[in-house]
Every structure is written in C-alpha cells, then in structure tokens.
Amino acid sequence: MSFHFCDSMIHQYRTEGFAVFRQILPASLISDLRKATVRVPEIARNLRGPQAQRLQPVASHDIDLKPFKDYAELPPLVDAIARLLTPRHKIRNEFDRTGILIEPAERPGWTNWHRDITEESNVPDLEEFRRITRDPHWFNQINCPLYEDNCTWYVPGSYLRENFTEEVAAAIAQRPPEGASYGELERAGIVYAQGMPRAVRLSMDAGDFAIYHPNAWHLGNYLPDRKRVTIHDFAPTPELLDWYRRWSEKRASN
Ligand SMILES: O=C(O)CCC(=O)C(=O)O
Numbered sequence: 143m144s145f146h147f148c149d150s151m152i153h154q155y156r157t158e159g160f161a162v163f164r165q166i167l168p169a170s171l172i173s174d175l176r177k178a179t180v181r182v183p184e185i186a187r188n189l190r191g192p193q194a195q196r197l198q199p200v201a202s203h204d205i206d207l208k209p210f211k212d213y214a215e216l217p218p219l220v221d222a223i224a225r226l227l228t229p230r231h232k233i234r235n236e237f238d239r240t241g242i243l244i245e246p247a248e249r250p251g252w253t254n255w256h257r258d259i260t261e262e263s264n265v266p267d268l269e270e271f272r273r274i275t276r277d278p279h280w281f282n283q284i285n286c287p288l289y290e291d292n293c294t295w296y297v298p299g300s301y302l303r304e305n306f307t308e309e310v311a312a313a314i315a316q317r318p319p320e321g322a323s324y325g326e327l328e329r330a331g332i333v334y335a336q337g338m339p340r341a342v343r344l345s346m347d348a349g350d351f352a353i354y355h356p357n358a359w360h361l362g363n364y365l366p367d368r369k370r371v372t373i374h375d376f377a378p379t380p381e382l383l384d385w386y387r388r389w390s391e392k393r394a395s396n
C-alpha cells in the first residue's frame with residue numbers, strides 16, 4: 143500500500159514525539175539514492191575507521207546530490223511534513239547538515255541511551271530551551287532508510303517531561319569487557335536497548351521515513367551484518383536554524 147497521510151499521525155507526533163510515514167519514497171527514488179550513496183561506507187571508514195557510524199554532511203563529499211534534491215522536494219513528503227508540523231518546516235536542499243548513517247564494519251556497537259540536547263548542552267538561553275524542548279514544533283530529526291533499518295529505539299513521550307529515575311539508571315553505559323566476542327557484543331547491545339522502560343523500536347523498511355523529537359530518549363544499536371544506509375536529516379523552520387546558529391556561537395565563545 144502506498145502512503146496516505148492520516149490525521150492520527152499529528153496526535154501521535156505531539157504525544158509520543160515521533161511518526162513514521164510508511165512507504166512514502168517511490169522505488170525509483172530509493173534506487174537513485176542507493177546509487178548515489180554506494181561509496182558512502184568506504185568514504186566514512188577511510189575517514190573514521192571501521193566502526194564509523196556516519197558520513198556527515200553529504201554536501202562535503204563527492205556524492206551526487208540530485209537524488210537528494212528529489213527527496214527534499216518529493217511532493218507527498220513536503221505535504222506530509224507540512225501537515226504533521228507546519229508548511230514552514232522544510233527539508234532544505236543544501237544538505238550541509240544531512241548525514242548518512244551506516245553499519246559498523248567489524249563489531250556490533252551502539253550509542254548510549256541519550257537525549258541529543260539537554261540543559262547541560264551549553265544552550266544559548268536556558269529558560270528558552272526549557273520551553274522549546276517540550277514544543278513539538280521546535281526540534282525534529284529524520285531517519286529515512288534506504289535498506290531495512292531496525293537500529294533506532296525510542297521512548298515515546300519522553301520529550302515532554304523530565305527523566306524518570308529508572309531511565310537514568312537504564313542509560314548508564316554498560317560496555318562489555320575488552321576482547322568480548324561478536325556474539326557477546328551482539329547480546330549486550332540487545333540487552334542494553336531492551337533495558338530502557340517503555341522503549342519501542344522504530345522498525346523500518348526501505349522507503350519509510352521517520353521524523354522524531356531528538357531530545358526524547360533514544361539510541362542506535364548496530365550490527366555489521368545488517369546493512370544500513372539511512373538518510374539522517376531534519377526539517378527546520380527559519381527559527382530553528384537561527385537557534386542552531388546561536389548555539390554554535392555560544393559554544394565557540396567558551
Ligand atoms: O542511529 C540512530 O538511529 C540514532 C543515532 C543517534 O541517536 C545519534 O548518533 O545521536
């Protein structure tokens with residue numbers, strides 16, 4: 143079935159902090175994006191080693207951006223984002239922040255459970271941050287997989303509130319010992335991801351599109367034998383871009 147926007151997605155996004163537009167990318171566009179990104183794992187691993195998690199931004203590398211422009215301007219996607227958020231939320235076509243998430247080459251790995259930006263992130267104005275981080279129309283992030291992607295886990299509704307004590311406990315990094323086998327690492331990643339109360343997994347197929355609040359609890363759990371090429375992006379308003387500019391300035395100044 144092809145994608146149809148449903149008003150219940152607006153409710154889900156506001157209460158849970160995420161929505162998945164299933165099968166919104168046409169097969170021809172998936173194919174063009176796969177071709178454009180075929181060298182991404184090699185480029186990322188040459189730069190950052192075999193465990194590289196991403197290449198970012200795509201605009202800084204030798205990648206054909208034409209299919210990315212087609213993705214950013216895809217009419218059903220532009221329309222769905224406008225209905226979910228507002229018509230002022232747009233995927234830009236500069237791709238100067240857009241990344242590609244990839245699988246590690248050698249060992250299973252994962253990010254810790256985290257919120258991307260918190261009160262401890264040297265934000266430009268703490269009072270403002272406390273307000274906007276609970277606003278569904280402010281921060282957003284996109285994962286758009288070109289191959290089946292089960293890496294991302296998410297705690298619905300957590301962007302709207304403080305941490306629960308058991309969330310802080312579940313997020314404490316539990317790194318397996320040096321020399322752990324592939325199977326032990328794989329198991330440890332699953333146990334760590336499942337250890338977060340109320341977490342759900344964003345199970346996605348090629349051509350699905352997830353948009354989510356990045357200051358909710360989330361993580362990525364990765365296996366080398368699970369190919370991953372997932373566009374990592376956002377759909378900002380001019381105000382959000384300005385906020386990121388102010389945040390960079392604040393961090394550069396101290
Ligand atoms: O891999 C993912 O889907 C999530 C990655 C992530 O949250 C991060 O790198 O901050």
Ligand SMILES: [Fe+2]
Pocket residue numbers: 256257258356360
């Ligand atoms: Fe994150």
